[in-house]
Amino acid sequence: MKKAAILGSGPNGLSAAITLARAGVEVCVYEARETIGGAASTGEITLPGFRHDLGSSIYPMGIASPFFQSLPLAKFGLKWIEPPAPLAHPLDDGTAVLLEHDLAATAAGLGLDSKAYTRVVRPLVEGWRDLCPEILGPVLHWPQHPILLAKFGAFAAPPASMLAKSLFSGPRARALFAGLAAHSVLPLESAFSSAVGLVLAAAAHATGWPIAAGGAQAVSDALASYLKSLGGRVETSHPVESLAELGNVDAILCDVSPKQLMRLGVRDFDPSFNLALRSYVYGPGAYKVDWALSQPIPWKAKECSRAATVHLGGTLEEIAASERAPWKSKVPEKPFVLVTQPTLFDPSRAPEGKHTAWGYCHVPNSFTGDLTEAIEAQMERFAPGFRNCVLGRRVTTPANFEIWNQNLVGGDLSGGAMTMKQLLFRPTSSLYRTTKKGLYLCSASTPPGGGVHGMCGYHAARAALADSQAPVAPAAK
Numbered sequence: 040m041k042k043a044a045i046l047g048s049g050p051n052g053l054s055a056a057i058t059l060a061r062a063g064v065e066v067c068v069y070e071a072r073e074t075i076g077g078a079a080s081t082g083e084i085t086l087p088g089f090r091h092d093l094g095s096s097i098y099p100m101g102i103a104s105p106f107f108q109s110l111p112l113a114k115f116g117l118k119w120i121e122p123p124a125p126l127a128h129p130l131d132d133g134t135a136v137l138l139e140h141d142l143a144a145t146a147a148g149l150g151l152d153s154k155a156y157t158r159v160v161r162p163l164v165e166g167w168r169d170l171c172p173e174i175l176g177p178v179l180h181w182p183q184h185p186i187l188l189a190k191f192g193a194f195a196a197p198p199a200s201m202l203a204k205s206l207f208s209g210p211r212a213r214a215l216f217a218g219l220a221a222h223s224v225l226p227l228e229s230a231f232s233s234a235v236g237l238v239l240a241a242a243a244h245a246t247g248w249p250i251a252a253g254g255a256q257a258v259s260d261a262l263a264s265y266l267k268s269l270g271g272r273v274e275t276s277h278p279v280e281s282l283a284e285l286g287n288v289d290a291i292l293c294d295v296s297p298k299q300l301m302r303l304g305v306r307d308f309d310p311s312f313n314l315a316l317r318s319y320v321y322g323p324g325a326y327k328v329d330w331a332l333s334q335p336i337p338w339k340a341k342e343c344s345r346a347a348t349v350h351l352g353g354t355l356e357e358i359a360a361s362e363r364a365p366w367k368s369k370v371p372e373k374p375f376v377l378v379t380q381p382t383l384f385d386p387s388r389a390p391e392g393k394h395t396a397w398g399y400c401h402v403p404n405s406f407t408g409d410l411t412e413a414i415e416a417q418m419e420r421f422a423p424g425f426r427n428c429v430l431g432r433r434v435t436t437p438a439n440f441e442i443w444n445q446n447l448v449g450g451d452l453s454g455g456a457m458t459m460k461q462l463l464f465r466p467t468s469s470l471y472r473t474t475k476k477g478l479y480l481c482s483a484s485t486p487p488g489g490g491v492h493g494m495c496g497y498h499a500a501r502a503a504l505a506d507s508q509a510p511v512a513p514a515a516k
Contacts, residue, residue, distance in 0.1 A: 040064050040289045040507035046279050046303075047294030047446070047482070049077025053262040054106060054493030055292045055481040058500035060269040068263075068271065069285075071278035074256075075263050077294070077444055078452065079491050081254030081388075085331040085431035089395050090388040092255040093435075093443070094452065095491050096379040096397070097348050099125070099242040101258065102249050104492035105172045110265055117261035118252040122384050125248035127338075127346040128215050129421040131353060135340035136215045142244045152212035159206060160240050162190050167245035174238060175494040177470060177486040178463050195234035200227040200359050210354055216240075217358040218350035221375055224322045224401055224453055226366050227359040231462060250347050250381045254388060258491060279303070282478070290503045292481045294496065296321075296446045296454060297466045300473070300480055309474040315467040319484070320458060323365035324437030324450020326410045327399035331431040335394055336380055338422045347384055351376040351398070351417045365403045370410060374400035376417045393430070404449035406437050446482060454483025462488075471499035472506075479503050 041064065045056045048070035056066045074080060078094025085091065101107060102119055126138035139145045142164055146153040163170060166187040173180075173188050182188045194202060199220030203213045220227055220236030242248065251257040263273050282291060282303055293300055297316040301308075308316070335344060343349050352358040352375035361375035382394040389395050398414050411434055418425040435443075437450025446454065455461055464470070466484045473480065481499030483489045 040504060042288045043290040043292065043503070044069060044285045044288045045292050045294065045481075047077060048075035048259070048263065048273060048275070049294050049446070049482070050079050050258060050262060050491050050493050051481050051483060051496035052077070052292070052294030053259065053266060053496065055294070055496030055500040056271050057110065057262065057266050057269065058497050059290075059504065060266060060271045062504055066266070066271040068266070068273045069277045069279050070273065070275045073276050075273060075275060076256055076259030077446065079255040079259045081256035084433045085329055085395075088390040089331040089393065089431070090254050091329045091395050091397060091433070092379070092381070095255050096381060097248050097250060098258070098491055099239055099246070099248045100175070100490040100492040103167075103171050103242050103246045104494060105175065106493045106497040110262075112261040112265060115261040115264040115268070117257055119249035120252050120384050121247045121249045122345065122347040124342075124345040125243035126218075126348045126350065127340070127343040128218050128350045128352075129338065129340045129343055130211070130214065131420075133339050135338075135342050136211045137342055137345070138215065138219075138240065138243050140244060140247060145244070149207075149212040149215070150209055152207040152209050155206045156212055159194055160237070160244065162187070163237060163241035164244045167241055170241070175487045175492060176498060191237065195237055196231055197233055198228045198230055199223070199232040199236055200355065202233045203355055213355040214353065214358070217355040218352055218375070221350075221352070221358055221362050221401075223457055224362075225457060226363045228363065230459060231457070248348060250379075250385060252385055252387070254381075255491075262493070288477075289507060290477045290479065292479045292496070292499055292503060294446075294482045295480070296448055296482060296484050297480070298448050299445055307475040307478075312467065312469070312474040319466045320456045320461060321404055321448045321451040322453055322456035323401040324404045324406050325399045325435075325440060325452050326402045326406065326414070326437065326450070327397055327435040327440075328411055328414050329397040329433040329435070330395065330429050331389070332394040332396060332428045333430050334392075334428050335383060336396060336418070336422045337424045337428065340421070343421075344383060347379055347381055349378040349380065351378060351421055362401060365401050368403045370402055370406065370408065370413075372413065373417060374410060374413055376400050376414050378418070402437065402450070404437065404451060406450065453489030455488075457488055471502045
């Protein structure tokens with residue numbers, strides 16, 4: 040392979056480009072928007088001087104990513120900031136459950152469930168360096184660490200609600216795990232909804248849940264700068280409507296969803312492949328509110344100010360009801376809200392003394408209603424007086440997300456639902472490959488799925504290099 044084109048400048052597209060460039064391939068990334076980054080972007084969307092992350096904000100899998108760890112991103116401006124605690128989960132009694140960096144400290148806050156939490160999570164933390172590459176790739180693969188993967192699988196396969204109730208007797212541990220598992224964007228009664236909860240807990244103790252200094256844009260900018268140092272090019276404001284306009288290239292890697300892929304190459308795909316793409320299932324959408332604040336969020340549980348991420352949802356039962364609702368085309372009265380408050384640890388994002396925060400909840404795909412009041416009611420529930428701190432707000436509906444970034448179909452931030460079928464075959468049994476020679480998919484709609492880690496792009500690029508019989512760079516470890 041001598042020349043390749045990448046469509047989309049999100050972290051996966053840039054990672055695919057870097058992998059190819061490191062193998063000596065001439066690479067150009069085409070981005071339709073004026074700025075790079077996809078959902079890893081930052082901008083002033085409320086008031087002047089208040090910089091908000093437009094999509095992702097917290098990067099447990101970014102700092103843990105074997106591919107990112109293999110890159111000199113610090114030399115290109117990326118600095119991770121680690122809050123004192125990865126996560127806080129406030130409760131109605133005025134206390135909060137803290138997911139601490141230290142496993143023992145976290146377990147101590149769970150009372151009678153301390154031993155059960157330690158028994159399940161400690162092996163994953165101790166084996167994290169080996170486990171992480173195993174889970175950041177296709178589910179179906181030849182495992183390098185089968186015993187460790189089997190230990191993980193034994194607890195990852197059951198539904199999160201069932202696992203929480205069988206492992207833990209108290210409401211604090213159950214609530215903490217429910218909030219972690221809700222990041223799967225699955226009903227907590229679904230098989231494998233526990234997997235994401237276990238991974239995020241282990242990551243908190245092993246490598247942390249950092250933010251990027253300056254905002255999400257710093258991640259994308261560092262990747263692009265490193266790519267350019269390798270001789271790669273990035274062209275912004277360059278939408279690609281047809282693959283034919285890319286000219287004579289040996290490979291095209293698309294950081295797009297199956298829906299966008301069909302628009303680009305439907306006439307060249309086999310009918311069975313087209314059917315598989317049309318059958319691809321998108322998950323619930325996101326409804327997000329960004330706030331410019333006059334002061335830090337006035338949490339009732341003061342310890343919430345130690346974490347950049349806060350889960351608002353109360354009990355396991357309440358969170359389960361909230362996450363079940365979007366799959367039944369309903370919205371909950373009390374949505375489970377994921378909150379970030381980055382300016383507590385990175386004051387560069389707001390004017391002196393001021394702050395930014397955002398909260399979002401899961402809603403039915405393409406939801407058109409208004410949940411701003413419900414989200415802010417949850418904020419008031421755990422931080423009385425919150426509304427008095429709001430200087431400005433920006434609401435992003437599922438439709439707004441898709442208009443901003445066509446990959447976010449119906450507001451789905453994960454690139455497609457992590458159902459059992461799409462956990463194994465994402466988006467099809469061909470994974471990164473298509474039925475058109477030289478055309479690949481490298482987005483979050485391929486394994487391992489959503490999150491900022493670059494592994495979808497990395498694996499897709501390695502597949503393209505293998506198909507071309509070009510030298511393949513060593514696997515990320």
